[in-house]
Amino acid sequence: MKLEITPQGVIAGSIPLFAGHPARDLLPIDSIRETVERVWLEPGVTRLFNYGAEQGNPELIDFLVERLRRAEKLPVARENLMIIGGSTWGVDMISDQLTRAGDVVLTDAPSYRDALHIFRDHRLELRDVPIDGAGVVVSEMERMLRELKAQGRVPKFYYVVPNFQNPSGITMPENRRRAIIELSQRYGFLIVEDDVYSDIRFEGELPPSFYALAGGENVLRIGSFSKTLAPGLRIGWLIGAAERIADFVGGGVLTMGGGANPFTAAIVAQYCRSGEWEAHVRWLRGQYRDRRDMALEALASAMPASVAYTRPAGGYFIWLQLPRSVRVDDLAERSREQNVYFAPGTGFFVEPDAGLHHLRLSYSFLPPEDLHAGIAVLGNLIRQMSR
């Protein structure tokens, strides 16, 4: 089955291997509709159509506090959380409130393309630090920090996707997280941990978050319902030290307009409190694991030995390294002729050329037959191009 249209508007009949969205058949539309009906019938529903509390829906905050305490033994309280309109909103708000044009921000090389876009919108100076199979290379980060210090500069923050990273699928182990926290304390920068994938875990345990390891100090951690419920609801959360959260909540945007999306936040709160969200997440893990397995099988049969790729234990993405003889822009041009689209590596680096031999595939969105067909097209093209 070919898709009619993708959210990015790619032409009908194409195979968008780039789409890091939940598959349409994995969105729990019926249960969301039932939840909307339940909320609609509650007394006082009209309050949801007025401005909401600046910190966000209180029931949703209470649910998240309870879950973090129960599932992670994280000693958070209501003051440590606020509701945001998705992770993207949080990354933008943090950049807006904590930086000025020209400030330095550290990221991974590669890192999440749309976060880089937001940092560029804020005219921040981006420095990316190479990763290996276990995330950012700490000695390289330290080298960069020393270099900056010699110029009298300190980064404002380090932006990291620690679990099942977008685009590489890699999870950073605990010892690296601890080493980075040590650097952040020594050099005096904040850590912004964008943790939208931790619930999409297929196997193994995840290390504690940066926020947990740092005892809540100088770390802002972002969560989202986009990957585990529905991105169209535009609801996420931000965890941080009480005084930082108070600063964000007291900002002009929220004071003027109220907290994030009161109506949808109430729907999400009800959905979570009924136990449906956690049940849905358990089910989703199996669904995405099957898709990950299918993508890996397709890669194993389609790709020449010269192509290396990651084997993510969760999340949405696989990161491919092409042979040196194949440039990703050439591959993109030729695959487009066959209606197959992917995310070229160039978008995920501060210096685009660093990604000339990489690409990101997403297995979250496509039906299995399209996943297989798209990967087969890429495999054939890479074989032809590397001759």
Ligand SMILES: Cc1ncc(COP(=O)(O)O)c(C=O)c1O
């Ligand atoms: C690392 C990362 N952060 C944030 C987002 C977007 O999250 P939201 O829909 O909550 O804004 C994505 C989606 O692709 C992502 O991969």
